[in-house]
Amino acid sequence: MMTINRLDLADARLLIEGAAHKAREIGVPMCIAVVDESGTLIAFERMDGGKVTSVTIAQDKAYTAAAARKATHEYNAVNVPGSLTFGIHTEVGGRLSSVGGGLPVVVNGEVVGGIGLSSGTPQQDMECAQAGIDHFLARRPQG
Amino acid sequence: MMTINRLDLADARLLIEGAAHKAREIGVPMCIAVVDESGTLIAFERMDGGKVTSVTIAQDKAYTAAAARKATHEYNAVNVPGSLTFGIHTEVGGRLSSVGGGLPVVVNGEVVGGIGLSSGTPQQDMECAQAGIDHFLARRPQG
Amino acid sequence: MMTINRLDLADARLLIEGAAHKAREIGVPMCIAVVDESGTLIAFERMDGGKVTSVTIAQDKAYTAAAARKATHEYNAVNVPGSLTFGIHTEVGGRLSSVGGGLPVVVNGEVVGGIGLSSGTPQQDMECAQAGIDHFLARRPQG
């Protein structure tokens, strides 16, 4: 038997809250998705003005980051012609995202979920995703 | 050009809040999805203990209710062998749901979005979806 | 080698025009799709107020009627438990529609395309599809 640690809904809300705060600060309404360690959606919010395509993209980034335990921009770096990883972005029906903006959420060295942002530039999406994680780690109830 | 009214994120949160309150009351953790009038996701929450399959089902119910402007249990009633509507549930890649638990959200006689619940019995899902709408209509800011 | 007769764009517009005229007459804004004999879309119109789900359903009805050379309500009649055809509506990824509202377009005994309507009841959809065909047959340029 295994015991798994994963984000709960209260954690997911903290992640979204921190990411949305940064998104408002930089003036880009975002789609924000949080998934658990298995890649399954826990919570999602489309800020007023977030893009329709980003509803899916944010979820796919969060899924990739959690389920592959790797930031989507790390996949981006190796998803270049000639690299043995090239083409990874069409896997899992195209859900595996190599576009910056998906980060694994790590607690005590363990991936417990993922967060994905979409609607800005990849750099903006990454910045807001990180802000969500920082907010979560600072505010989460300590067990 | 047409002018359309749709739910915003604050509205979606009210809908989820009301549905989740009822779900806690009856002791069934739910997946709760709210979409706009075009069927596009605005907000989603999986209560701790909500089912994995329900992540998709709740979204499909909300999509159907808003985009077809019809409660999913109304499709259920006509989706029987011999009815001319039989087989509708496999449409739109199977997203069109005829399982009870999806309700259109109507404001001033106009469908402005939809709510979908999943994890309980269809009857429980329907009850919680209605509770979300009641809460939203009672609390929403009046324009 | 084979020679195939199929609807052209001018024909498709006549079919849509006739169907839309009837839809306005009965007061139900419809989605209207016309495909060629291979099931490939030629023209589509969503009347203002047509349902979002009907965008796909109308196309699937037209596809089924032309590609299977059978009205969707004829599939409906045999898509009942116990019939050897039961379950046909999940075929072709769920595109094969057994919901009334799709009719083959027949010229000189040959299926040259299909028309599919969605947004009303199946009976209304069927009535408007037939009106489209009647209009087309009355007005089409004779070769």
Next chain:
Amino acid sequence: MMTINRLDLADARLLIEGAAHKAREIGVPMCIAVVDESGTLIAFERMDGGKVTSVTIAQDKAYTAAAARKATHEYNAVNVPGSLTFGIHTEVGGRLSSVGGGLPVVVNGEVVGGIGLSSGTPQQDMECAQAGIDHFLARRPQG
């Protein structure tokens, strides 16, 4: 609640008319799709001789341009190995198009829909899409 402006069917027909006129001028029969601001199809025409694959591609270009509020050729420019956006074209089940020929339709600074063309070179598709927008903006009824 939010209020959204979107193209209606009369607008969509103007967009198609302008694009088709240019397509005839350059001698390339096109598939032409117009969607609303949520990416949902309003109208579609395949000119006689338009390509079968283009039925889907034109719709995906229009969807992308409207739902991501970005011309598909703009995605093309950043969809190169080494860019943080690389791989975006497989998102949303591959519907997100980075092939030139999809343009957002902007009225009063707001994206109200999208137009997508396919069957020519991307340059030809882009030229005809722009011609559709120019025609629409010149002829549309002023509110």
